[in-house]
Amino acid sequence: MTVGDERVAVAVDVGGTGMKCALVGADGALVHTERHPTDAGRGPDAVVETILTVAEGLAGKARADGLSPTALGIVVPGVVDEARGVAVWSANVGFRDVPLRELASARLGLPTALGHDVRAGGLAEARLGAGRDAGHVLFVAIGTGIAAAHVVAGSAATGAHGAAGELGHILVRPDGPACGCGRRGCLEAVASASAVARRYAVLTEAGGPAAAPTEAVGPAGNAESAAAPDGASGGGPGRGRTMVSAAQVAARAAAGEQLAVQVWREAVEALADGLATGQALFDVETIVLGGGLAQAGAGLFDPLRTALRDRLTFHREPRLVPAALGDEAGCLGAALLALDQLETR
Amino acid sequence: MTVGDERVAVAVDVGGTGMKCALVGADGALVHTERHPTDAGRGPDAVVETILTVAEGLAGKARADGLSPTALGIVVPGVVDEARGVAVWSANVGFRDVPLRELASARLGLPTALGHDVRAGGLAEARLGAGRDAGHVLFVAIGTGIAAAHVVAGSAATGAHGAAGELGHILVRPDGPACGCGRRGCLEAVASASAVARRYAVLTEAGGPAAAPTEAVGPAGNAESAAAPDGASGGGPGRGRTMVSAAQVAARAAAGEQLAVQVWREAVEALADGLATGQALFDVETIVLGGGLAQAGAGLFDPLRTALRDRLTFHREPRLVPAALGDEAGCLGAALLALDQLETR
Numbered sequence: 001m002t003v004g005d006e007r008v009a010v011a012v013d014v015g016g017t018g019m020k021c022a023l024v025g026a027d028g029a030l031v032h033t034e035r036h037p038t039d040a041g042r043g044p045d046a047v048v049e050t051i052l053t054v055a056e057g058l059a060g061k062a063r064a065d066g067l068s069p070t071a072l073g074i075v076v077p078g079v080v081d082e083a084r085g086v087a088v089w090s091a092n093v094g095f096r097d098v099p100l101r102e103l104a105s106a107r108l109g110l111p112t113a114l115g116h117d118v119r120a121g122g123l124a125e126a127r128l129g130a131g132r133d134a135g136h137v138l139f140v141a142i143g144t145g146i147a148a149a150h151v152v153a154g155s156a157a158t159g160a161h162g163a164a165g166e167l168g169h170i171l172v173r174p175d176g177p178a179c180g181c182g183r184r185g186c187l188e189a190v191a192s193a194s195a196v197a198r199r200y201a202v203l204t205e206a207g208g209p210a211a212a213p214t215e216a217v218g219p220a221g222n223a224e225s226a227a228a229p230d231g232a233s234g235g236g237p238g239r240g241r242t243m244v245s246a247a248q249v250a251a252r253a254a255a256g257e258q259l260a261v262q263v264w265r266e267a268v269e270a271l272a273d274g275l276a277t278g279q280a281l282f283d284v285e286t287i288v289l290g291g292g293l294a295q296a297g298a299g300l301f302d303p304l305r306t307a308l309r310d311r312l313t314f315h316r317e318p319r320l321v322p323a324a325l326g327d328e329a330g331c332l333g334a335a336l337l338a339l340d341q342l343e344t345r
Numbered sequence: 346m347t348v349g350d351e352r353v354a355v356a357v358d359v360g361g362t363g364m365k366c367a368l369v370g371a372d373g374a375l376v377h378t379e380r381h382p383t384d385a386g387r388g389p390d391a392v393v394e395t396i397l398t399v400a401e402g403l404a405g406k407a408r409a410d411g412l413s414p415t416a417l418g419i420v421v422p423g424v425v426d427e428a429r430g431v432a433v434w435s436a437n438v439g440f441r442d443v444p445l446r447e448l449a450s451a452r453l454g455l456p457t458a459l460g461h462d463v464r465a466g467g468l469a470e471a472r473l474g475a476g477r478d479a480g481h482v483l484f485v486a487i488g489t490g491i492a493a494a495h496v497v498a499g500s501a502a503t504g505a506h507g508a509a510g511e512l513g514h515i516l517v518r519p520d521g522p523a524c525g526c527g528r529r530g531c532l533e534a535v536a537s538a539s540a541v542a543r544r545y546a547v548l549t550e551a552g553g554p555a556a557a558p559t560e561a562v563g564p565a566g567n568a569e570s571a572a573a574p575d576g577a578s579g580g581g582p583g584r585g586r587t588m589v590s591a592a593q594v595a596a597r598a599a600a601g602e603q604l605a606v607q608v609w610r611e612a613v614e615a616l617a618d619g620l621a622t623g624q625a626l627f628d629v630e631t632i633v634l635g636g637g638l639a640q641a642g643a644g645l646f647d648p649l650r651t652a653l654r655d656r657l658t659f660h661r662e663p664r665l666v667p668a669a670l671g672d673e674a675g676c677l678g679a680a681l682l683a684l685d686q687l688e689t690r
Contacts, residue, residue, distance in 0.1 A: 079659070089659070136505035150626070152502070159628025160481035161661045166625040169658070171618050174518065181658040273516050280511040281495070281626060283504020313514070313526040314424070314434070316506045 009338040010058045010072045010110065012051055013117060013330035016040055016092030020327065021054055023062050023069070024335030028128045030328060032061065044094045051100070052107045059108055072104055072112040073120075073338030075330050080116040081162040082337075087114065088162055113337035119156040119165060120333025121325075122149025125288045126156075128332060129324035134285035138278050139323070140167060142271070143291035145180075146188040150282050168192065172273045190270040193246035193293045200249045200263045250296040268300070272307035279308075279315055290323030297322070354683040355403045355417045355455065357396055358462060358675035361385055361437030365672065366399055368407050368414070369680030373473045375673060377406065389439045396445070397452045404453055417449055417457040418465075418683030420675050425461040426507040427682075432459065433507055458682035464501040464510060465678025466670075467494025470633045471501075473677060474669035479630035483623050484668070485512060487616070488636035490525075491533040495627050513537065517618045535615040538591035538638045545594045545608045595641040613645070617652035624653075624660055635668030642667070 008031055013020040015038060023032040036054050040047055051074060059069040078090030085101025087093075105112040115123075122139030126149075131137035137151045146168030150157045157164045168188030169181050176185030177195070189195055244252075246267075252260035275287060294300065305320050325332060353376055358365040360383060368377040381399050385392055396419060404414040423435030430446025432438075450457040460468075467484030471494075476482035482496045491513030495502045502509045513533030514526050521530030522540070534540055589597075591612075597605035620632060639645065650665050670677060 134505070148626075157497070157627075160479070160630040161628055163660055164626065164628040166628075166660070169625045169660075170622040171517065171656075172519075174618075183656065183658060273519075277515040277622060278626070280514045281493075281509065281623070282502075283506055283509040283511075285505040311516075311528065313528060315508055315511070315514075 006067050007070045008062050008067045009335040010055055010062065010069050011331045011334035011338065012055055012074045013120070013334055014038060014047070014051060014074065014076045014093060015117070016077070019051065019054060020331045021058055022328070022331045022335065023058060023067065024332060026339060028332060028336070030332070031067065032065070033328070033331070034058070038093065040092060040094050044096070044098060047093060048098060048100065048103060052104060055104060055108055059110065069110060071338035071342050072108055072110045073115065073334035073336070074100060074104060074112065075115040075117045075120040075334040075337070076100070077117045079161065079163045080114060082115055082158050085112070085114045111338070111341060113334070113341045115334060115337045116158070116162065117330045118147040119149040119158065120337060121290060121329035122151050122288070122333070123154070123156045123336055124325055124329045124332035125290065125323050126151035127154050127336060129329065130288045130321045131286045134319070136282065136284040137286050137288060138282055138284045138318070139288045139290060140275070141291040142192060142289060142293035144192060144194050146192050148278065150284070167274055167278060170274060170277060172270045187270060187274040191267045191274065193291070196246035196249050196263060196267045196293070197243055199266065200244050200260065203259050203263060204244070246293055247296060250299045254299045265303070268303045268307055271304055272311055275308050276311035279312065279318055283315065284318050286319045286321060288321055288323050290329060294322050351412050352415045353407050353412045354680040355400055355407065355414050356676045356679035356683065357400055357419045358465070358679055359383060359396060359419065359421045359438060360462070361422070364396070364399060365676045366403055367673070367676045367680065368403060368412065369677060371684060373677060373681070375677070376412065377410070378673070378676070379403070383438065385437060385439050389441070389443060392438055393443060393445065393448060397449060400449060400453055404455065414455060416683035416687050417453055417455045418460065418679035418681070419445060419449060419457065420460040420462045420465040420679040420682070421445070422462045424506065424508045425459060427460055427503050430457070430459045456683070456686060458679075458686045460679060460682045461503070461507065462675045463492040464494040464503065465682060466635060466674035467496050467633070467678070468499070468501045468681055469670055469674045469677035470635065470668050471496035472499050472681060474674065475633045475666045476631045479664070481627065481629040482631050482633060483627055483629045483663070484633045484635060485620070486636040487537060487634060487638035489537060489539050491537050493623065495629070512619055512623060515619060515622055517615045532615060532619040536612045536619065538636070541591035541594050541608060541612045541638070542588055544611065545589050545605065548604050548608060549589070591638055592641060595644045599644045610648070613648045613652055616649055617656055620653050621656035624657065624663055628660065629663050631664045631666060633666055633668050635674065639667050
């Protein structure tokens with residue numbers, strides 16, 4: 001192999017706070033990674049400029065290392081029109097109808113793909129990660145929000161307007177809490193990491209002044225086997241204004257703390273309802289859970305598998321597995337999108 | 346054109362009570378149609394034998410008419426594994442793992458496709474009917490049950506096990522009525538034609554002995570504009586043991602009858618919840634409603650459009666239109682499946 005012969009894709013995963021960037025080989029291997037702040041408060045033009053500068057820098061780094069950058073993949077959150085290459089609406093990055101693909105390909109002179117962060121993550125998990133043995137995969141990212149990607153035969157469904165896969169905004173609790181989207185009872189409003197933390201804060205607040213906070217220790221166990229009886233009827237340790245994270249709620253539930261058990265079970269049941277709806281519509285072989293909440297491990301997966309099984313009647317039960325690629329999934333997916341479009345040119 | 350030159354597909358749409366059969370031209374035109382009873386009570390072997398005999402008869406009729414039967418398409422309800430050509434599970438036809446494609450192609454000597462009735466109907470509506478201008482279509486059949494087909498670029502999603510599109514079995518009312526599938530609060534248990542009829546019967550029963558039944562006259566109007574105030578608090582005309590159909594409930598709602606207005610509104614709201622979930626996940630351009638309930642016309646479509654619009658926040662509103670192909674859609678879809686597989690051989 002001569003110098004410059006090894007082909008790599010330049011990949012940029014733009015988030016609300018940071019950009020994960022990489023050079024990725026044709027085999028999906030991460031050759032080089034770096035991170036940069038997004039600093040979205042500067043406005044969309046400045047963010048676009050940063051993306052382009054970072055991507056240029058990565059391409060230059062590749063050439064300096066004797067690699068040949070052949071394509072660029074950029075993924076952003078929100079509503080993304082892959083076909084037109086336009087970031088239609090990304091609230092936390094401040095984008096509104098930004099023709100990012102055209103801007104980037106003009107600047108770098110590389111064939112460029114623009115994608116959606118969660119769909120790209122799902123694509124990577126389906127082709128390189130936890131779903132790689134399945135032809136039909138549903139990837140669900142559970143963090144501050146909830147979003148999903150339906151991947152069939154190595155391709156993620158985008159929808160007609162780039163807005164497919166909004167599993168976080170399906171109705172699961174008609175009388176449930178208000179969602180950021182303006183409706184009530186969306187899955188995201190009940191079962192996202194932030195919803196779990198909020199719900200626990202409300203219940204502990206209602207439970208009166210704090211006893212000594214019982215910080216759970218050790219890894220999260222099986223929240224079901226540790227389940228205490230029902231009831232929000234006080235008794236839990238009120239924590240005043242201190243927000244307990246979803247991960248801490250999971251740990252406390254595993255340790256048997258009554259309110260945490262209740263909050264965690266409510267979230268697990270809502271998630272199971274959401275996944276059952278997904279399975280009824282998509283009929284996949286494997287559901288891959290990613291995002292922060294999925295790191296609760298067995299404390300999430302064991303009760304969730306049981307709750308999902310309870311909800312499936314005539315349907316085949318999908319495998320329910322944790323994501324394998326960590327927070328590089330979006331970046332790897334951006335690279336796959338970049339490499340894919342080379343094949344179809 | 347010489348005799349036998351005009352190519353047709355033989356199409357059979359097997360239902361619980363009857364089989365709709367046709368010869369269909371390459372352009373999707375119905376050249377000949379006939380119907381036969383399914384008589385499912387005779388058991389699966391007898392039903393298979395009838396399907397094969399009817400299909401043979403159709404092929405013979407085509408040849409006798411100077412046409413050339415080139416392929417066979419059979420669609421059945423339930424769970425259908427298109428890839429393997431197996432009717433996995435069809436409760437109302439009595440099928441369980443029937444390798445219908447192989448049996449049919451062996452008998453007729455024609456390349457054969459086996460499909461799912463609703464997915465085939467959706468395929469036909471998306472390519473030849475009400476969705477023909479859209480690349481992303483959700484077809485929803487609302488009758489005794491509720492089922493859907495998601496059609497992208499002229500191909501209906503089957504799922505990993507032939508069970509995709511079960512919109513009737515997504516949760517919309519956690520404390521809702523029991524569903525035939527064994528769960529509670531499925532869309533089908535609240536908003537199917539049979540659910541509407543059941544709910545009206547329950548409420549009128551509860552409303553006490555019948556006054557003179559107020560049979561509504563004229564076509565169903567806009568149930569919204571005719572909407573009376575809330576409340577199941579009696580006062581409606583109890584009908585004793587006589588079951589009023591969903592179509593009659595729609596007509597009575599349009600005429601302003603209080604209980605009918607309530608039942609119809611509950612069904613419309615549940616349907617809107619189900620369609621909003623579908624739109625969040627699929628992001629289609631057009632939703633096509635078929636089946637018996639869709640024949641309520643403006644009495645369904647006007648309030649349903651409004652209710653769906655109320656539920657969409659960041660999503661694009663899909664066109665919501667009635668099916669165009671009537672009850673021949675399944676048969677036309679079977680023909681499309683038959684012709685499609687000729688192209689991929």
